[in-house]
Amino acid sequence: MLLKPMVEPFRKYLQNKAMVRQEHLEEIMDMVIHKSIDKGEFLLQKGQVCTHSFFVLEGLVRFFSIDQEGKEHIVQFAPENWFISDRGSIFFGKPSEYFIDAIEPTHVVMLDSGFFHKATAISSEFRTYNEYLLQNHIRQLQNRINLLIGANAEIRYLDFLTLYPNITQRVPQWMVASYLGITPESLSRVRKGLLSKE
Amino acid sequence: MATRQIELVAAPRSPHFVGDGFRVHNFIPSGYCLDMKRMDPFIMLDYNSKFYFPPSDKPRGVDVHPHRGFETVTIAYKGKVAHHDSSGGGGIIGEGDVQWMTAASGVLHKEYHEETFSKEGGDFQMVQLWVNLPAKDKMSTPHYQGITNAMIPKVNLPGNGGTVEVIAGEWNGVKGAATTYSPVHLYNLKLNAGGKGSFSLPETYSTGLLVIEGSILVNGEVKVESDHFVLLENSGEEFTVESMTDATVLLLSGEPLHEPIVAHGPFVMNTHEEIVQAIDDFHSGKFGKLD
Numbered sequence: 001m002l003l004k005p006m007v008e009p010f011r012k013y014l015q016n017k018a019m020v021r022q023e024h025l026e027e028i029m030d031m032v033i034h035k036s037i038d039k040g041e042f043l044l045q046k047g048q049v050c051t052h053s054f055f056v057l058e059g060l061v062r063f064f065s066i067d068q069e070g071k072e073h074i075v076q077f078a079p080e081n082w083f084i085s086d087r088g089s090i091f092f093g094k095p096s097e098y099f100i101d102a103i104e105p106t107h108v109v110m111l112d113s114g115f116f117h118k119a120t121a122i123s124s125e126f127r128t129y130n131e132y133l134l135q136n137h138i139r140q141l142q143n144r145i146n147l148l149i150g151a152n153a154e155i156r157y158l159d160f161l162t163l164y165p166n167i168t169q170r171v172p173q174w175m176v177a178s179y180l181g182i183t184p185e186s187l188s189r190v191r192k193g194l195l196s197k198e
Numbered sequence: 199m200a201t202r203q204i205e206l207v208a209a210p211r212s213p214h215f216v217g218d219g220f221r222v223h224n225f226i227p228s229g230y231c232l233d234m235k236r237m238d239p240f241i242m243l244d245y246n247s248k249f250y251f252p253p254s255d256k257p258r259g260v261d262v263h264p265h266r267g268f269e270t271v272t273i274a275y276k277g278k279v280a281h282h283d284s285s286g287g288g289g290i291i292g293e294g295d296v297q298w299m300t301a302a303s304g305v306l307h308k309e310y311h312e313e314t315f316s317k318e319g320g321d322f323q324m325v326q327l328w329v330n331l332p333a334k335d336k337m338s339t340p341h342y343q344g345i346t347n348a349m350i351p352k353v354n355l356p357g358n359g360g361t362v363e364v365i366a367g368e369w370n371g372v373k374g375a376a377t378t379y380s381p382v383h384l385y386n387l388k389l390n391a392g393g394k395g396s397f398s399l400p401e402t403y404s405t406g407l408l409v410i411e412g413s414i415l416v417n418g419e420v421k422v423e424s425d426h427f428v429l430l431e432n433s434g435e436e437f438t439v440e441s442m443t444d445a446t447v448l449l450l451s452g453e454p455l456h457e458p459i460v461a462h463g464p465f466v467m468n469t470h471e472e473i474v475q476a477i478d479d480f481h482s483g484k485f486g487k488l489d
Contacts, residue, residue, distance in 0.1 A: 006366065017481075019463025020363055022214060128470075131476050 006034045009057045010109045012080055018129035022118075033110040037102045043084075044100040049122075050089035052110040054083050060105025060170055062098045065098050074179040077103075077164055077171070083133065103171055121195070148181055155189045156180050200434035203473060204420050204426070206230060208427040210247060219311050220324070221249045225408070225427045227231055227461075234330075234427065234461065237404050237452035239380055241466055242328035243269060245408060247425045248276060251311065253319035259310030264485045266302035266476045267336045269329045271376075271384070272297045273365070273448065277322035278312035284486030287342055294347030296365050298376045303337040304479065306488040325408065325448060327384075333457050333468050337377045338364030345375045350386075359393030360441070362386075367451070369397075375464040381453040389414070389441035397449065398435045404450040405430040412445030 006147070014020040020028070034057075037043065043061065044050050054061070056078050063076040063084055073092055075098065078084035080086040141162070144176040147156045157180060161168070168176060177187040208221035208230050227234045235355045250275075251258065257280070272279065274291045274385070281297065284306035291297045293311075299305070308336040311322070315356035341354075345365065352361045361370050365426050366376040373406030374384065381403070386394055389412070399405055407428040414422050418439050422428055430437060439447060458468045464477040479485060 021463070021464075026294075030372075128462055128473060129477065132474055136481075158324075 005031055006107060007057065007109050009081070010055050011151045014126070017081075019125045020123050020129075021125065024119075024126070025131075026124040027122060028115065028118055031118060034107065035110050036105070036107050038082055038105055039102050042099060042101045044086060044098065046056065046091075046097060046099055047095050048089075048172050049093055050086040050096050052088075052112050053083055053085035053090070053116075054078070054100070055109040055111065056080050057107040057109060059108075059165070060103045061100055061106055062106070062171075062175065063098055063100050064147075073174055077167060077179070079164065079167060079170070085158070087134075087137070091158070103175070123129065126192055153180060153182050153186055154193060156182075156186070200401075201359050201417060201438050202399075202401065202437045203431045204416055205431045206232075206429040207348075207420065208232065209317065209424055210245065210425045213247070215282065216244065217258070217309075219251075219258030219260060219309070220244070220326075221322075222246045222326075223425070229366075229427070232406075232427070234459050236429075237406070238456065238459075239330040239452045240327060240404060240406075240450060241330045241459065241461070242326070243408070243427075243450075244326045245425070245427075245481070245483060246322060246324040246326075248321050248323040248478055249435035251277075251316075251319055251322050251434050254311075254316050255450065257310040257313060257316040260308060262306050262308045262488045263464055264304060264306050264476075264480050265299075265464045266304040266479075266485075267472075268331050269379070270297075270299045271325075271327040272309075272328060273325040273327070273386070275323040275325070275446065277320060278311055278314045278315045279324065280489065281307055281309045283307035284488040285340060289344050292346070294350075296345040296350070296376070298343040298366075300331070300338070300341050300343075300379075302331060302335065302340045304476070304485045305340045306485045308488065314391055323410070325410075328466070329378070329382060329452065330381075330457075330459065330466060331379050331414075332455055336467060336472075338419050352377045353391055355389070357393075359395065360387065360389035362395060363371075363388065372405075380455060383449070383451040383483065385449045386450060387439060387445070387447040389447065391441060391445075391446045393445075394438060394440040396436065398436050399451045400453070401435050402434055403453050405447075405449045406433070407439065408448040408450075410446040410448060412427060412441055412443040413447050414458060414477060415440040415442060418459060432436050 061078045064074045086096045174184045177184045215222045226232045226237045226243040279291045350363045362388040364374040366374040366386040409424045462473045
């Protein structure tokens with residue numbers, strides 16, 4: 001196995017979280033590609049077919065769309081140890097409606113379909129874990145839709161804090177507001193309301 | 199009673215490192231036919247054959263990892279291991295000691311070479327055996343049995359042949375130190391040169407011998423060298439172990455649980471759904487915290 005110190009956190013993740021066995025790790029770690037991007041640089045832009053899943057080694061990225069009025073809507077953040085991709089674009093081979101860019105200088109691992117085919121073929125642990133990630137992603141999306149259509153801003157903000165602890169210190173307020181689907185002014189009111197309850 | 203014959207003598211497979219502190223030969227479940235079903239209720243046996251670790255200021259070992267659904271049994275022959283877990287427990291497993299950890303519903307733990315041993319370096323030799331839990335006990339509360347060598351009953355063999363340390367189960371009416379969830383016999387045979395022990399264990403039990411030191415003669419006919427594992431057939435009850443030299447042998451024998459086994463690394467459950475639950479619980483921090 002080639003020594004790739006930059007991608008070491010991904011190897012540790014596969015070993016400690018996905019429980020992939022040592023002998024399988026050695027086979028699949030050769031297939032990962034490391035990429036560094038600066039703040040504001042894109043991993044995916046609207047109209048491209050997404051060909052990779054990204055695992056964040058260090059830094060922070062966001063997954064967002066831009067509407068007809070030019071307004072950004074953040075669908076997801078991905079800090080360290082998160083996967084991010086346009087699953088629909090990868091799986092169905094269709095141009096993406098989304099952008100992925102870096103909020104901080106970021107290091108990611110790029111994983112193509114060859115990686116997933118190989119890893120799921122040789123490691124039953126990876127197979128189970130990958131399915132878990134997919135199902136967990138669907139669970140989170142359902143929860144997010146449900147909160148967006150039925151919960152008030154405070155409940156949505158509290159849910160955001162649970163899902164992304166410590167991220168409020170890393171992103172501007174307007175991004176959090178965009179994620180929550182409210183104005184920065186409304187977010188400010190929600191925060192003040194919560195402070196007064198303490 | 200019929201003699202229990204040898205099914206297989208397994209040579210140690212090439213070693214691999216668990217973390218950076220345990221250089222092990224895996225016998226169960228990856229070696230030869232020693233899979234979880236054949237060896238039921240034993241689901242894993244890693245053997246760190248005697249290996250010299252040079253002095254190190256930073257103790258070598260295995261960092262925080264979870265377990266659910268079974269028991270880990272650590273038997274120290276050379277060297278010392280320190281361990282800590284998410285329930286606040288911890289301790290040192292010294293030479294001749296046994297740690298019997300019932301992970302059950304789940305613990306996070308880490309295992310390292312004990313500090314002084316690490317600083318001085320030395321020979322290290324251990325066995326880690328995983329004993330599956332019956333389905334009804336898999337989600338019970340985790341706990342430890344820290345068994346020092348002094349707590350293990352010892353029975354002398356005739357004619358100054360050596361001693362049998364009864365870690366678990368029973369031998370010749372002497373009960374072992376450990377409590378188990380299903381019938382398991384675990385002995386350390388400490389044989390003097392020329393010593394001989396006769397054993398009679400139920401033929402349905404999965405039964406094997408791991409030669410830790412020296413060389414032995416099984417049933418008076420098959421010579422087995424150190425670091426080899428002897429699997430005995432599931433027919434007949436009686437077998438003998440004689441030592442050609444001073445020898446140490448780990449004897450394991452357990453009643454099969456005959457329950458479905460679904461394993462995912464350190465989670466061993468009965469169904470796929472229970473594995474997914476274990477992964478989810480681990481991710482959401484339900485195994486506790488350990489730095």
